[in-house]
Amino acid sequence: MANAINVGLSGLAGWRVLQRMESRQVEATAKDPVVQRATAYLRENLTATTTAEDLVGDYKMLQVALGAFGLDEDVTNKAFIRKVLESDLGDSASLANRLGDKRYLKLAQAFGKRSDAATTGEALSQAYVQRQFEKRVGEGDQSYRLALNARNEVKAFASRASSDKTLWYEVLGNQQLRTVFQGAFGMSKSIANLPVDRQLEEFMSASERVLGSSSFSKIATDETIDKLTTRYLALSQIQTTTTSNRYTAALSLLSRA
Known part of the structure; x- marks a missing residue:
């Protein structure tokens, strides 16, 4: 709870305050040393040759990749996430396409763009920061x-x-x-x-x-x-x-x- 973001008000009044302070708080979240280390690790280690097995086998990378889509709780479901990542996105019957929660499809789509590792790593890092900000808001x-x-x-x-x-x-x-x-x-x-x-x-x-x-x-x-x-x-x-x-x-x- 140390990183919880509290606006001091509740309901609509608090929501308006949060909207005004959002950009500043997102920037502060991005500068948090723990968040910086996590995103830097992903950008440094995600490459065009990273396989689904590599990703699920690297807890630090997996934590950021899942966190970028609000799927943090699946960090231990490695076999399931590997199947999602290895799904044939061109096949409507594949696992990623069949799942009702389309966050998994978005995860698979992002992983599929890893040939441009720098761009993918940056996009995942930004999404992870936003989710971390939302998570801290949720603690309040x-x-x-x-x-x-x-x-x-x-x-x-x-x-x-x-x-x-x-x-x-x-x-x-x-x-x-x-x-x-x-x-x-x-x-x-x-x-x-x-x-x-x-x-x-x-x-x-x-x-x-x-x-x-x-x-x-x-x-x-x-x-x-x-x-x-x-x-x-x-x-x-x-x-x-x-x-x-x-x-x-x-x-x-x-x-x-």
Whole structure:
């Protein structure tokens, strides 16, 4: 918790403060000696001849590569990650393409560009720094971490050639991203019990109602992304306050018993 980033406020007020201080905090994260050593090691050791076996066998490199995509918890799942990295990206039936969480596909795609090791190493290093910043924000307030992640992921959707349905399925398969959309739409967690096609319909319908469109060409604008994140944070704060008040009331009743 020593590296936690706390803004001193909660809810939307804290979110606005975080946005103003973000560039400065990302720069500070990049200059952290631990982060600097980690990214420097990756850039120095990732080469055009690095194999999937080499990467998963080198804990330091693997930690940064996975961390760049928020997959830190998979650092011990070496056999699985190797299969992802060795996937034939041109085959729609390959593991990386079949996984609902498209962060694994992005990892495999990045690894596939290692012929230009310097560029790939730099791109992974920058992504790792951003994720480390988000992680530190999350140690102070997890809802802010999720909002930052959603903002960046949805912005990236704007440059994708995928269909809207494909991108919505990606939202459904990415738990962090899903949490923000689900929260902004005021949906119950029980919606996950519905068939996935029905979930898709519900999310797209809610997006039309709340965001004004279910097309990511319109959702992935600064204005709509801001609407998504602020609505998520506002409803999260209301839920937290309501839960806290209920807990306080229950304790008060118990104390009188």
